[in-house]
Amino acid sequence: MSAIVIVGAGECGVRAAFGLRENGFDGSVTLIGEEDLLPYERPPLSKNHELDPKFIYSADAYDTAKIDLLLGKKVASIDCTNRQIELSDGLVIRYDKLLLATGARARLFPSLIGCLTLRTQADAEAIMTRFTPGAHVGIIGGGFIGLEVASSARSLGADVTVIEAGRRILGRAVPEAIASAVHTRHAQAGVRILTGTAIARTTATQVYFEDGSHMAFDVIIAGIGAVPNTELATNGGLNVENGIVVDRSFKTSDAAIFAAGDCCNFIWRDQRTRLESWKAAQDQGTHVAGAMLGDDAAYAKAPWFWSDQYDLTLCVTGIFDLSAETQTRSTSNDTSIVFQLDPDGVLTAAAGIGIGNSAVKELRIFEKLIERAKVFDGSVLCDPATNLKRLLRD
Structure with a gap:
């Protein structure tokens, strides 16, 4: 019986695990996640004031699908020669095929000391409890995450300032006409948006600007993008360049190893790209499940992003x-x-x-x-x- 191991229990990894069963795979499926929580949806983290995680599947669903779910486990290394992984607790697991769905982590520059970031349920719990009426909240970064957090903070009565180094918000994501509409809506809600504003450094409560001025806050959140988790791939000898490099079927430079989701650099429209998107993670998880079982169809799903603000x-x-x-x-x-x-x-x-x-x-x-x-x-x-x-x- 063949064995498929999936490292990463986020949207992509979970979707791939269930996709294998839906495609008729009857070998062993092991899904490994670093967090102790049952795999949950990440989009609500910046919006859910109640802080209750929304689980992707119930615990019973994994049992029914005969998916061996290992939570609170960190993979220490990949042995490509012997096709096995070793966990940080010393456990060795053999695979016939391996999927790296390791996702990404919040980017934080060394100069941004004391800033909170939003990527996990624990992060959300630490951040949302700080959004009280009248609290002074500073948000570094005018991208999707920063603006969603700004919307949540303002809706809870906090005084919010968004600081963006670029000349406008959403400068890497959408055309200016759309960004302008978002900017206007935040301004109507009372959010102060500072664009073209360079930060020199921060503490947990102070932002120091390159022009010598500074601002004080009760809490500062950095939403300046994400870094793909590629350390396992790099140490395993796989090709990595702005993510784990994969072909049109999400196969890495090792024929037995695949990668998908936020951590991978894939081909779309004959160009290489990397996406940080719930929909892409879900679509790629479904696709790579078929690819691991021999379906060589090229991935053709169009990227899709969405953001709810006010x-x-x-x-x-x-x-x-x-x-x-x-x-x-x-x-x-x-x-x-x-x-x-x-x-x-x-x-x-x-x-x-x-x-x-x-x-x-x-x-x-x-x-x-x-x-x-x-x-x-x-x-x-x-x-x-x-x-x-x-x-x-x-």
């Missing part, structure tokens, strides 16, 4: 070239949608923002259109009279 939902599908032109689809007053075509007219990315789920429906259609890699006349997509669903049937 009463707004922001969605992004595909990957924008933020130096290139975008076009706008005319919509209702409370919704904004922009998209991008490559020089050949192939749809590559779209983003939308609106009250509740008002933009989600059309963005889901854009997602499917992107996956089909079809050529479009931009004016057709801009026209509100164009039935997007009908384009799917053409």
Whole structure:
């Protein structure tokens, strides 16, 4: 009987484990996670004021699927020659195929001393309890995580300042028109956003700027991106470059080892990329389960991100070239949608923002259109009279 071991019990690793069973694999499946908690969803961490973890599956589901779930265990090393891993407690586990779904950790520069970060349930518990009415909260970074945390803190009555080094928020993720709408909504909620502001260093309660000024806070949270967890892969001799390098089937430089989720550098649209996204982790987990069982189909799912802030939902599908032109689809007053075509007219990315789920429906259609890699006349997509669903049937 063959054995598959999965290192990392986040969204990707869990999805892969259950995907193996759904694809008929009847060998042993071992899923290893460093946290003691049953695997849980991470998107609610920046939004869930109640601090109750949302488990991906119940404990009984793992038993029913005959998935050997090892929690609170750290993998110390990979022995590629003998196809085995060793845990920090000395336990050795043999594998026929190994999946590294080790995810990523919050980035924190050495100069940012005393800042909190948000990546785990324990992080959320430490942060959310500090968001009391009138508390002065400083957030470093105007990306998705920083802005979601700002929204949560403000909704709980905290006084919030977001500090972004770039000239605008969401500078690496979405076109300026969408970022501007988000900025406006935060300003309406009373959040102070400082852009183009460089930080020299911090303490747990003070931010010192490069211009010599400083600001005091009750708590400071750093939301400045994530670093892929690639140490196991590097020490095991695998190819690593901005993530664990994989081919179109998520196979690493070792034929018996696969990698997927936030930790991997994969191919999309003939370009290498790495994503930190719940949806990508889920999609890749499902795909790699088939790949480990011999399905050689190339991964074709379009990237998908979303963010809930106040009463707004922001969605992004595909990957924008933020130096290139975008076009706008005319919509209702409370919704904004922009998209991008490559020089050949192939749809590559779209983003939308609106009250509740008002933009989600059309963005889901854009997602499917992107996956089909079809050529479009931009004016057709801009026209509100164009039935997007009908384009799917053409």
